[in-house]
Amino acid sequence: MPPFDVPEGDPFGPHNLPYGVFSLPGSESRTVGVRLGDHVLDAGAAARALSSPYAAVLSQPTLNPLLAAGRTTWSDVRRALTAWLTVPSHQQTITPHLHPLTSVTLHLPFEVADYVDFYASENHARNVGQIFRPDAVDSLTPNWKHMPIGYHGRSGTVVVSGTEVVRPAGQRKPPTDPAPVFGPSTRLDIEAEVGFLVGTPSPMGTAVPLSSFRDHVFGLCLLNDWSARDVQAWEYVPLGPFLGKSFATSVSAWITPLDALEEARVAPPERTHNLLPYLDDTAEEPSGYDLRISVAINGHVVSEPPFSTMYWTAAQQLTHMTVNGASLRTGDLYGSGTVSGPSERERGSLLELTWNGRDPLELPDGKRTFLEDGDEVTLTAWAPGPDGTRVGLGEVRGRVVPNPSGGVSGR
Structure with missing residues (x-):
């Protein structure tokens, strides 16, 4: 079957067209690619072949120039790409610039400016509260229903899917030990x-209102916020996550533009508290997304968290992130926080799935409470698309490798 003809029902058909950055075998040159089925289009080469005015932004080693071009250009480029990949008269020109995915190397598709991570799932927040504060009257902190809670991460350790994750080392202090120890x-x-x-x-000095979310945010991707729970538990009082989360954050090689997810937009869960005006989204278009996520360990699915249950939306997070006058930069990345649904099978972390190690997972290769060296975690997802199609999100995959000072079992 010619690569121009994607099988019906393919989640990476012309209704999707996520962006990435790739290089060809034997070449160190990177360029913007667009995924179509199991092929990737050299978008810059195609633009040049068709004398497109967008050749400059598509012939780059990162997505940043396209990101900086703004919403009008994003929409125009998407329309052009759709035409190039669907109009029969373009097939002869475009086909030489389609490469099998298996023949290319995928790279981190953008230069990360700042990285912020949030805590937006009520199910996750309540589970964590019940685990660590079992005697509390309310498992949520008093501020949780009033604002999106977040922290600043480390942009330099955001890595592309497939990058191995070295088991982090740090201080940890089990409750029964008299003093902290250092190790993996x-x-x-x-x-x-x-x-x-x-x-x-x-x-800087201006806030981004809810209504401007789609003017600033280009797209989304799956993200795995690797977490060293023992390091985090000892360090996080009073300032929050630091070394327990800054060692690696894995993202997909493919960025799905928001324009591909129109059919997946949904209203967030009903609010139980009145929101301050800058966060009140009752008069805004729905800004939640119906994304169906799967979490697999060594190929075995252990959870299917639904993103539609997230209490705080990406629009509210963006607004809250800038309400104090903090500026946005091209390439800023912010994470939703752990996605967890109401059922046990929908929890988005091992902390919740094993209830802090109390209830080990039964996997084909043995029990797990936390990750062992050699374990590979894969996140996949899809969203409803037009006319009953599915929009696939690029996977996020990472394998744990031993710390140079010695491996540690997580069973």
Whole structure:
């Protein structure tokens, strides 16, 4: 079957067209690619062959120039790409610039500016509260229903899917030990999240309102916020996550543009508290997304978290992130926080799935409480598309490798 003809029902058909960056065998040159089925289009080469005015932004080693071009250009480029890949008269010109996915190397598709991670799932927040504060009257902190809670991460350790994750080391202090010890984490975890990628910047001293979300955010991708729970538990009082989360954050090689997810937009869960005006989205278009995520360990699916249950939306997170006057930069990435649904099978972290190690998971290759060296975690997802189709999100895959000072079992 010619690569121009994608099988019906393929989640990476012309209704999707996510963006990435790739290189060909034997070449160190990177360029923008667009996925179509099991092929990738050299978008820059195609644009040049068709004398497109978008050749410059598509002939780049990162997505950042396209991101910075703004929403009008994003829409225009998407329309052009759709035509190039669907109009029969373009097939002869376009086909030489389609490469099998198996023949290319995928890279981190954008230069990360800042990285922020949120805590937007009520199910996750309540589970964590019940685990660590079992005697509390309310498992949520008093501020949780009033604002999206987040923290600043480390942009330099955002890595593309497929990058191995070295088991982190740090201080840890079990409750029964008199003093902290140093060594590789024994409670390495994952967090199934969705990352949102900022394109259009904003000036320092101004806030981005809810209504401007789609003017600034280009697209989204799956994100795995690897977490060393034992390091995190000892360090996080009073300032929050630091070394327990800064060692690696894995993202997909493919960025799905928001324009591909129109059919997946949904209203968020009903609010139980009145929101301050800058966060009140009752008069806004629905800004939740119906994304169906799967989490697999060594190929075995252990959870299917639904993103539609997230209490705080990406639009509210963006607004809250800038309400103090903090600027946006092209390439800013922010994570949704762990995605967890109401049932046990929908929890987005091992902390929740095993209830902090109390209830080990039964996997084909043995029990797990937290991750062992050699374990490979894969996140996949899809969303409803037009006319009953599915929009596939690029997977996020990462394998745990031993710390140079010695491996640690997570069973």
